[in-house]
Structures are given as C-alpha cells and as structure tokens.
Amino acid sequence: MTANKRVLTGITTTGTPHLGNYVGAIKPAVVASRDAATDSFYFLADYHALVKCEDPARVQQSTLEIAATWLALGLDTSRSVFYRQSDITEIPELTWLLTCVTAKGLMNRAHAYKAAVDDNVGASDDPDYGITMGLFCYPVLMAADILMFNANIVPVGKDQIQHLEMARDIAQRFNHRYGEHFVLPEAQVDEHVATLPGTDGRKMSKSYDNTIPLWLPEKKLRKAIMKIKTNSQEPGEPKDPDKAAVYSVYAAFASERQRGEMRQAFADGIAWGEVKQQLFQLINAELEGPRERYEALINNPHKVEQELERGAEKARELSRPFIAELREAVGIRSLG
Incomplete structure (x- = not known):
C-alpha cells in the first residue's frame, strides 16, 4: 500500500441489498474505489451481524449476497482491499486491547445502548433486560475495525457519527498510555447522498418493509416499481415532482437531462403509470448487465470465497505486523 489517504467502509451482513443501499452507499463507493489517490478498504462486518441476527444461515447467505453485489x-x-471481518484474526485481538482502555461511561452514552435501555424502562424491572455485551461493546469493535488499518476517512450516515467520535476517543486514550500508534479517523458525512424513498414514500428501509430488492428479476422489478405509492391525481393534471416518491427514485438514477425532461412531463400532467414505466426502464437498463454477473457469482460461491480470501491476505499483510507492534507496546512480549 502507498502513503495515500485510507478510506474504510463496512457493510453489516444481515440483509439483502436493496435499491436504497445501491444508490446511497454501494454505487458512490465503487466509483470512489477507482481514485488513484485513495487506498480503499471495504469489509463485510459479519462479527457485527451477530449483534443483530441470531440466524446463522441468514448471516452466511447475506455475506454471499453482499459480496457478490459489490463484485458484480x-x-x-486489484485496487482496493475487500475482505471479511472475521478473516482478520487481529481485529478481535485489537478489540480486547482497546476494551482495556475504554471507559465504561463512554459505552453508557452510546445511542444504541441508551435506546435499548429506554425501551426497557417501564416494560421491565431490569433496564438492561435482553441487552447483550455484544450490543454494549459494539462501538469498541467498530473502533478496532477502523484503527486496525489506521483509516483516515470513514464515510458514515449522521446516525453513525457518534461511533467515529468514540473511535477517536479510544484511539487517543491508547496513544496517551502507550505512545502514538493510531491515526485519529475523520467522519465523512455526505449531505448529498441520496436517501431513496421506499414503496410507501418513507425512507427505504428493511425496518419499514418497504424496500425494492436490488436483484429482482425483470418482471418482479417492474411489479415492485408499480407498487410505489402515488396520489390520486389523474392523467393531464400537473403534478409536483418534489412531493412524489416515484420522482425521487427516478432522479437518483437519471441524468441531468432526463431529470429536466421528467420535471417537464410532471408539469404537463404525465400519468403515474407512465412515470413508473419509464422508471422501470431506467433502472432495468442500469442493472441488466450487473444482474447477469450477480447471478453468475451467486451460483459460484467458491469464486466469491476466493476473492474474499485474497482480500483477507492483503489486509493481513498490514494487520499482522501492526498487532505485533501493539502487543510490544502494551507489554505482551517475548521473554527470550
């Protein structure tokens, strides 16, 4: 690796990729990975998945689907490091080293933990009912993911900024105690990242059950798009694109020229069915080639596994010597 800036992105392996994931995270990250001035790290966060998912088959299947998606x-x-978190044995070791310098009070303030406690208050005599140490210590594992590779930049949504601040706090504590080993990572929050509405008009999210899976076959994709909620305005009536979920999805895939033409069509009273048909054609044209590659990869898990193993070896070329340096720093040393 060069002295380029390092950018790191993790994807939790609990679900099936949908159009919102593609537009908001995957597509811009794939483009960014081609930047010659950046060393990009992308990892499948399967240890993180265990906090949220108790179905082993689902974690495995999601890992395959997400890896195949990024590759397709x-x-x-060849330009980036693409690996499975659990293949990097130095990450859980670093997690323990960081846990030993992390204040419990810092973990008490984590949003996910506080939200779980709040849910319990009033519903149980025990505010920590059902809360695992996995959930409580989640931010330390996230810090280890970032600090293991001394990432300079971590693209995050607004809800993840606290985790980056915690990673910086933990890194500073370790550096203060054992010397300067960690770069302090910076959060990169893109205010312009597209947040796609789902079929009901709310943000596309698994929790709302309103997603459009990324790799639906052509006929099913068209059917899902036709279900996007619209109002009762008739054909011929002028419509407001800024209040229509179907236009927001269209705009995320369209060129500037296509967006202008569609806005004019809205002013001219285009029928909702025609908008959805044009949206389907636009999305299908973009995903047709990748869909074929995805299907080929899903049907050849061995090829995906080989890619992840190669990525893990590239990652461990960095993590092995670094964990040796950190062991030495904390006093875990040879006596010979």
Whole structure:
C-alpha cells in the first residue's frame, strides 16, 4: 500500500441489498474505489451481524449476497482491499486491547445502548433486560475495525457519527498510555447522498418493509416499481415532482437531462403509470448487465470465497505486523 489517504467502509451482513443501499452507499463507493489517490478498504462486518441476527444461515447467505453485489457492480479488488471481518484474526485481538482502555461511561452514552435501555424502562424491572455485551461493546469493535488499518476517512450516515467520535476517543486514550500508534479517523458525512424513498414514500428501509430488492428479476422489478405509492391525481393534471416518491427514485438514477425532461412531463400532467414505466426502464437498463454477473457469482460461491480470501491476505499483510507492534507496546512480549 502507498502513503495515500485510507478510506474504510463496512457493510453489516444481515440483509439483502436493496435499491436504497445501491444508490446511497454501494454505487458512490465503487466509483470512489477507482481514485488513484485513495487506498480503499471495504469489509463485510459479519462479527457485527451477530449483534443483530441470531440466524446463522441468514448471516452466511447475506455475506454471499453482499459480496457478490459489490463484485458484480464493478468493485476493483486489484485496487482496493475487500475482505471479511472475521478473516482478520487481529481485529478481535485489537478489540480486547482497546476494551482495556475504554471507559465504561463512554459505552453508557452510546445511542444504541441508551435506546435499548429506554425501551426497557417501564416494560421491565431490569433496564438492561435482553441487552447483550455484544450490543454494549459494539462501538469498541467498530473502533478496532477502523484503527486496525489506521483509516483516515470513514464515510458514515449522521446516525453513525457518534461511533467515529468514540473511535477517536479510544484511539487517543491508547496513544496517551502507550505512545502514538493510531491515526485519529475523520467522519465523512455526505449531505448529498441520496436517501431513496421506499414503496410507501418513507425512507427505504428493511425496518419499514418497504424496500425494492436490488436483484429482482425483470418482471418482479417492474411489479415492485408499480407498487410505489402515488396520489390520486389523474392523467393531464400537473403534478409536483418534489412531493412524489416515484420522482425521487427516478432522479437518483437519471441524468441531468432526463431529470429536466421528467420535471417537464410532471408539469404537463404525465400519468403515474407512465412515470413508473419509464422508471422501470431506467433502472432495468442500469442493472441488466450487473444482474447477469450477480447471478453468475451467486451460483459460484467458491469464486466469491476466493476473492474474499485474497482480500483477507492483503489486509493481513498490514494487520499482522501492526498487532505485533501493539502487543510490544502494551507489554505482551517475548521473554527470550
């Protein structure tokens, strides 16, 4: 690796990729991975998945689906490091080293933990009912993911900024006690990242059950798009694109020229069915080639596994010597 800036992105392996994931995270990250001035790290966060998912088959299947998705969409693994978190044995070791310098009070303030406690208050005599140490210590594992590779930049949504602040706090504590080993990571929050509405108009999210899976076959994709909620305005009536979920989805895939033409069509009273048909054609044209590559990869898990193993070896070329340095720093040393 060069002295380029390092950018790191993790994807939790609990679900099936949908159009919102593609537009908001995957597509811009694949483009960014081709930047010659950046060393990009992308990992499948399967240890993190265990906090949220108790179905082993689902974690495994999601790992395959997400890895195949990134590869099918053109992630250049010769220029980036693409790996499975659990393949990097130095990450759980670093997690323990960081746990030993992390204040419990810092973990008490984590949003996910506080939200779980709040849910319990009033519903149980025990505010910590059902809360695992996995959930409580989640931010330390996230810090280890970032600090293991001394990432300079971590693209995050607004809800993840606290985790980056915690990673910086933990890194500073370790550096203060054992010397300067960690770069302090910076959160990169893109205010312009597209947040796609789902079929009901709310943000596309698994929790709302309103997603459109990314790799639906052509006929099912069209059917899902036709279900996007619209109002009762008739054909011929002018419509407001800024209040229509179907236009927001269209705009995320369209060129500037296409967006302008569609806005004019809205002013001219285009029928909702025609908008959805044009949206289907636009999305299908973009995903047709990648869909074929995805299907080929899903049906050849061995090829995906080989890519992840190669990525893990590239990652461990960095993590092995670094964990040796950190062991030495904390006093876990040879006596000979």
